[in-house]
Amino acid sequence: MGKRRGFVQMAILQLLNIRKMHGYQIMKELEERSNGLYSASAGTIYPALQELMDQGFIDSTIEKDKKVYTLNEAGEMKVRNWREAETDDFWEHWQEHIEWRQSDEAKLLKSEMNQFENQLRKAMKAVRQQPKRAPELINFLQEATKRLQNF
Template identity: 50%
Template sequence: MRRRRGFVQFAILHLLKEESMHGYQIMKELEERSNGTYSASAGTVYPALQELMEQQLIELDTSSDKKVYSINENGVKHLQNKHLEGDFWVEWKERMMWRNSEQSIQLRGAVDRWEKEFRKAMKHARGNPESVHELIAFIDDMTESLSKKSTKQGDRS
């Protein structure tokens, strides 16, 4: 499954709302805002910047030695439309701390194992409509179960 950069993009927009920056500054600031629990890589930040430019949420100034990114009016509107409760940077820090926790690592390992088995099941279901329907029903049952679980947990928050 493709890894998403949505939360990193959102963080970049928040940084650029404060001031224009070049890519290395963005990487360092993301790391600092997470108290060192997130180490931004060029392989994450630059594709995220490219996607933000394609979405016309940021602009690039190449008139100086370094490429400097800045948020534009569309980017500011995009942030305003998200209606986040609380401080974004508190959420950023908590998310990055969770991401590095033993529980999160174990959970991602379980998801990776599940994904591997799912791909095998899809391969075996090819050309067999009954197997495809069984796999869809299984996934729908899992989805419903997860939905109920997250609703119960949401009630406790």
């Protein structure tokens, strides 16, 4: 599970720990708790809900023609374990995370990471065409890894 998806899933579990909800309610509540900075889509929420059901953390029932999700015992334990492991309130953490993702710094960092990935793919292609250059790329990656470890 990706980090972002895991964060959305934990947000869903936190909401369902408060009360049962259907998908649209979850989307609206997440948007409200981010002060409008995060607008969840059906393409994000419903797969996350299905994954949480597959993992055994939530259950669903049909009420008034809507699929309503509830936290089960395993889901309650997951929320409880998160609360014991974390010092911050989840929703404060959620707000900070959403605000950071909207910041100029985060956008620039993401852009730079994308450019780095593109250049790395080009370098790997060059190494496939000229295997004798492999040590040069390996050395570069090892140096970059060391610098990041000390960051």
